[in-house]
Amino acid sequence: MKLTIHRRTHQIGGCVTEIESNGFRVFIDFDEELPGALTNDLNPITGLTSGDVARSALFITHYHGDHIGKICDANPELPIYAGETATEIFKTLENRLSYIPDPIESAKRKQIVERIKTIRPFHALQEIKVGEICVTPLLVDHSAFDAYMFIVEAENIRILHTGDFRGHGFRSKGLLPTLRKYATDIDFIISEGTNISKPDAALKSEHLLQKDFEGYFRKYKYNFVLVSSTNIDRLFSLYHAAKFAQRCFVCDGYQAGILRYVSSRHKQFTPFYDIDFDQKSNPAGRFFDLKRRGKEPLTFDGRLKSYLDRYGFCMPIRSTDLFKSITDEYHKSDESKVYYSMWNGYLDNTKTAFNKSLYDFIMPYNPVYLHTSGHTGAEKLAAVFDTVKPKQGIIPIHTEHPEAFKKKFPDYCVILLKDKEVFEVKGVMRLG
């Protein structure tokens, strides 16, 4: 078996991992550069972008752009696998972006939507065979919904690829029990290390973050939260925080569509995903979605406005003209607050990911920063390693500090690979 990390052994961002066994190839994730990152064109990769793809497949851990963004560069015949709900959310996002005025960007998004339609959806624990390689997805908690780790097995060698994950989300409780049950006999862990230098205590749990929002929503009547529309758990959390604080929840049709879709498929597993769309709950905690009128900015009209003005509300917003006038209108009131609930690196002009239009939109509102990372800290990473106990080693990816793995996990063999380096993987004798 041969293992190649084509990119991101020393950077945060999506990787292209390749596991090859007797001519069969499994690729995990196909990235787009993080916004603002320096780009160098990806060389052709046999079985992914060039050559024969009949014995290859691409598996997507989750729908963040740095993991799925380049799927249109993959050979059109290449089978792509991704989580079912994740695929639907990604398609909805790209479909919306395909209506933007920039014709080049719009055409690119339309092409992505067409490729998404070819994705073969999987569910957790479904074993998928690519020739003699077997891939098993394990559901994990991340700031993207329906995200997965993968167990890849061939030639009696078992590899766990973590994708992006965390231990402080709403669904993180299942992480170690899932690994204990299914990630057995693992030889290598290919592990993300975004927050390798951060203690877990520095990462606020989503649960506590919800409490913080609830406290603010009790204090302020009109609440606007700039949040990613694909950070699904955060959106549901905002709904619950608003409801507990006796405020309404109001969003646009796009976000409402995503919430309805996720709710219909997941509320049977937990009430967290159950939203009272029929508005039978108490008058103060009602859900509203705003119908768009062409390109007109969103407004509250007539009875809806007097209702929302009476009870107060939480509204997720995006940094576009659609939301600007309504945010401006309420921002004049002392009872209004604007929150920034995304990575603060986008607002830091010393970082390559700095997003000027986002900065220009949000900063005049003097926003409250309420956010927590989608990535695990070092302690949960250690708990994962100690649970799985990889027999042969740990290979860091998706990190700016791969060498920190050696310092933090001295009991394990940490293998620092270079981008594109081909690593020969050999099995070990198994007892019993």
Ligand SMILES: [Zn+2]
């Ligand atoms: Zn990532």
Ligand SMILES: [Zn+2]
């Ligand atoms: Zn991610």
